[in-house]
Amino acid sequence: MSALLSVQGVTKRFRGLLAVDNVSLEVAEGEIFAVIGPNGAGKTTLFNMVAGVYQPDQGQIEFAGQRLDGKTPDQVCRAGVGRTFQIVRPFPALSVEDNVIVGALLRHHGLRDARESSYGILNRFDLYDRRHRLASELTLPDRKRLEVARAIATEPKLLLLDEVMAGLRPTETDRMVAALQRLNQEHRVTVLLIEHVMRAVMALASRVMVLHHGAAIAEGRPDEVVRDPAVVQSYLGAEAVG
Amino acid sequence: MIGQLFEGVPARALVLGGLLLGVLVAAPFLVNDYLLTVLIIILYYAYTGQAWNIMMGFAGQLSLGHALYVGLGAYTTAALYVHFGVSPWIGILAAIPIAIIGGAIIGFLAFRFRVGGVYFAILTIAFAEFARVGFDHFSWVGGSSGFFLPVANYSVSDLWNLRGKPMMFYYLILTMTVGAFVICRLLLTGRIGYFWLAIREDEEAARAIGIDTFRYKMFAVILSAGMTSLAGVFFAFFYNNLFPEQVFHISRSIELILAPIIGGIGTLFGPVLGAFLLTGLSESMHAILYKFGVDIPGVKQVFYGLCLLFVVIVLPHGVWPWVARVLGIRERRS
Numbered sequence: 001m002s003a004l005l006s007v008q009g010v011t012k013r014f015r016g017l018l019a020v021d022n023v024s025l026e027v028a029e030g031e032i033f034a035v036i037g038p039n040g041a042g043k044t045t046l047f048n049m050v051a052g053v054y055q056p057d058q059g060q061i062e063f064a065g066q067r068l069d070g071k072t073p074d075q076v077c078r079a080g081v082g083r084t085f086q087i088v089r090p091f092p093a094l095s096v097e098d099n100v101i102v103g104a105l106l107r108h109h110g111l112r113d114a115r116e117s118s119y120g121i122l123n124r125f126d127l128y129d130r131r132h133r134l135a136s137e138l139t140l141p142d143r144k145r146l147e148v149a150r151a152i153a154t155e156p157k158l159l160l161l162d163e164v165m166a167g168l169r170p171t172e173t174d175r176m177v178a179a180l181q182r183l184n185q186e187h188r189v190t191v192l193l194i195e196h197v198m199r200a201v202m203a204l205a206s207r208v209m210v211l212h213h214g215a216a217i218a219e220g221r222p223d224e225v226v227r228d229p230a231v232v233q234s235y236l237g238a239e240a241v242g
Numbered sequence: 243m244i245g246q247l248f249e250g251v252p253a254r255a256l257v258l259g260g261l262l263l264g265v266l267v268a269a270p271f272l273v274n275d276y277l278l279t280v281l282i283i284i285l286y287y288a289y290t291g292q293a294w295n296i297m298m299g300f301a302g303q304l305s306l307g308h309a310l311y312v313g314l315g316a317y318t319t320a321a322l323y324v325h326f327g328v329s330p331w332i333g334i335l336a337a338i339p340i341a342i343i344g345g346a347i348i349g350f351l352a353f354r355f356r357v358g359g360v361y362f363a364i365l366t367i368a369f370a371e372f373a374r375v376g377f378d379h380f381s382w383v384g385g386s387s388g389f390f391l392p393v394a395n396y397s398v399s400d401l402w403n404l405r406g407k408p409m410m411f412y413y414l415i416l417t418m419t420v421g422a423f424v425i426c427r428l429l430l431t432g433r434i435g436y437f438w439l440a441i442r443e444d445e446e447a448a449r450a451i452g453i454d455t456f457r458y459k460m461f462a463v464i465l466s467a468g469m470t471s472l473a474g475v476f477f478a479f480f481y482n483n484l485f486p487e488q489v490f491h492i493s494r495s496i497e498l499i500l501a502p503i504i505g506g507i508g509t510l511f512g513p514v515l516g517a518f519l520l521t522g523l524s525e526s527m528h529a530i531l532y533k534f535g536v537d538i539p540g541v542k543q544v545f546y547g548l549c550l551l552f553v554v555i556v557l558p559h560g561v562w563p564w565v566a567r568v569l570g571i572r573e574r575r576s
Contacts (some may be wrong), residue, residue: 051450077452085450091443102436106452109433111246154451 003062004029004190005050005158010059010069012045019045021214022059027158032184032191034201034222037211038235043194044086046211047162050192051083052076064157078106082156086163086194088147092136096127099135099146103153118153125149125179141172145179152183159183161193165200177203198226198236210235246431247424255571266416270409278408282480284521285415286473291501291513292422293469298499299508300430301462302442304359307348307366309494310373311341311467315474316484320391321383323403323479330404330475337475338468344369345467349460358445367492374490383484391482404479411480418476419514422469427510429465438462442508470498493543500546504553506560515562520549 003026012020020042027033035043048054050061052073061068068076077083090099100118101111108114122128125145130138135146144164151159161180165173177200183189195201201208201222208225210218212235218228225231248256266285270278290308297303318340319333348369352362378386399406404414429435437458440448449455478484488494505516524545531541557564566572 073446073449074452074454077450083450085447089444089447091440091447093443094439098436098439102440102448102453103451105433105436111432114433150451 002029003027004031004064005192006062007046007050008060008062010046010049010056010061012042012049012054013057018214020049020056020211023211023214023216024059025209025216025219027190027192029157029190030184030188031206032180032193032204034205034208035192035194035211036196036198036201036208036235041211041235042214043211044162045214047083047160047192047194050076051081051160077154077156080155080157081160082151082154082158083160084144084147084151084162084164086166088140088143090135090138090143090146090150092134094135095131096133096135096138096146097122097131100127100149100153103150104155106154121149121153124152124182126175141168141175144168144172145176148176148179152189156189158190158192161191161195163194163196165195165197168197170199173197173200174203176200180204202226247427249431252571254569258569258571263420270412275408278412280521280525282408282412282415283525284517285412285419286476287498287501287517287521288514289415289419289422289476290470290473290498291505291517292419292426293466293473294499295502295507295509295513296426296429296438296469297462297466299502299512300426300435300438300442301459302438302445303459303462304363305366305463305466305495306363306492306499307368307370307495308466308470308498309490309492310344310366310370311470312474312477312494312498313370313373313377313484313486313489314341314344315471316478316489317377317383317389317474318471319475320389320478320484324389324391325382329402330479331402334472334475337471341467341471341474342464344373345463346460349463353456353459367495370490370492370495374486377486377490380486386486389484391479393482404475411476415476418472423510423514425469430510434458434461439508497546500550502560504549504561506562509560509562509566511566512560512562515565516560519561520546523549 005027007023007025009022009024010020011022023046035046037043045054049056050068052068052071052075056069063079063081066079068079071079097118100121101114104114104117108117119128122131125148127142127146127149130142135143138146148164165176168176180191181204184191205222207220208222209216210225210231217234218225218231226236269281294305294308297305315337318337319330322328322333322336323330348366352365357365377383383389396406399410401410437453440453441455441458445455500520501516502513504520505514506512524542527545553561
């Protein structure tokens with residue numbers, strides 16, 4: 001397996017704060033890779049560097065053979081990387097359907113094509129029945145799925161998910177996990193996710209990296225990582241493992 | 243194109259729209275000269291409102307300096323006509339690019355350096371003010387003492403030079419208004435329209451789904467500026483006099499945006515309805531007051547203020563979405 005995404009020694013400082021410190025990771029094609037860690041560990045900063053929102057101070061990011069660092073967020077998306085936002089931001093005054101169509105229009109120039117493509121995605125995320133509702137009228141779980149659906153509509157090879165489970169009830173989490181698993185298996189979408197909800201991480205991720213104070217302190221299979229003493233001490237707490 | 247124009251439009255909307263268009267086409271034969279002039283003013287505001295709405299209603303960029311583009315269009319064609327005898331139809335080949343360059347400079351500065359929201363609006367005001375002061379000292383076009391087009395009583399309308407009777411101007415502005423409506427409808431229901439709405443709703447999210455927001459915002463500004471400059475051409479040849487203090491004044495910019503605000507920002511029919519409501523009501527009020535011998539300066543502005551107040555409080559999305567609901571026709575997106 002060749003690496004689809006390769007992050008090499010990236011560092012990001014905000015004034016005096018070292019947010020991400022020389023982090024490297026490789027995500028293979030078809031993999032689901034999770035980045036976990038306590039609040040303020042630098043997960044979102046790392047995520048935003050991949051997404052083109054921040055430029056790394058050092059290091060480089062490669063995706064499918066091309067450099068991502070230096071690209072703007074829209075260029076990163078056009079290169080084949082979709083993303084969601086930690087605090088969901090669907091287009092509130094647009095219908096659910098139009099939210100997905102506008103994403104689909106990136107690869108489908110005709111409106112008819114884009115609409116057809118969006119219907120498939122709406123179905124996959126259980127939003128088809130609500131397609132004429134305004135995005136602002138949806139409940140949080142629905143908005144979270146819409147957020148993923150809109151990103152998927154841009155037909156990314158790599159999907160970046162920023163705490164997409166946060167605020168969901170366990171049943172909703174399982175529903176999202178199932179949708180993402182299907183996406184990964186049937187559509188070969190590679191996923192890089194930042195997540196706090198260990199239930200989802202354990203179910204989804206093939207590999208996990210733990211960030212702490214901006215640095216990677218562990219990496220490996222989820223069942224190995226949760227037993228790593230450093231991880232238990234800094235993040236999970238003893239009871240999470242037991 | 244034709245298919246996209248009518249696709250998804252309820253039959254009732256088509257019938258009502260057709261009826262309105264029919265009445266407007268027949269209007270010059272039904273009304274007197276005074277009412278025809280009122281209709282011209284209404285359509286003028288419908289047209290400029292539509293052009294402004296592209297920037298604000300579709301792409302979410304608030305311009306409070308649209309008088310700049312009106313003025314550039316007006317002065318360019320008027321100067322070419324007066325000094326060189328160039329027909330306004332040729333003159334627009336200079337007027338549109340000049341307005342577009344003006345818009346492009348503002349857009350580039352703002353979008354390149356991430357000037358957004360209120361600060362963007364202030365930038366647009368600033369440029370209109372630059373132009374006002376600049377034209378005050380621009381003696382080639384009369385400076386602050388004004389620039390005048392030769393006026394004569396024309397028995398025959400000369401469309402090539404836009405010299406003639408109100409009826410010619412009426413059909414001209416009607417054509418422009420219908421054209422602007424069609425263009426906006428096609429753009430809004432197309433790929434660009436979706437991208438504009440996404441940018442309006444949440445620019446960062448729009449970038450995250452691959453939309454080159456700089457490019458599409460620039461396009462909105464350029465298109466809006468170019469269209470608005472044509473309103474300026476109309477203005478110059480209809481009124482035959484131009485004063486920088488009036489043409490570029492911020493109150494002109496504000497007047498231009500009232501129709502879409504009252505009618506419904508971001509809707510296609512809002513600017514048209516808003517123009518009818520505002521100008522129609524203010525003119526009838528003026529006529530009534532005049533009958534009673536009341537002629538207070540500034541009463542129109544007070545009236546506009548009250549209308550705005552009413553709409554903002556009672557119908558914050560404008561009158562058109564409400565009217566459309568009552569009529570049972572809903573624009574697919576607002």
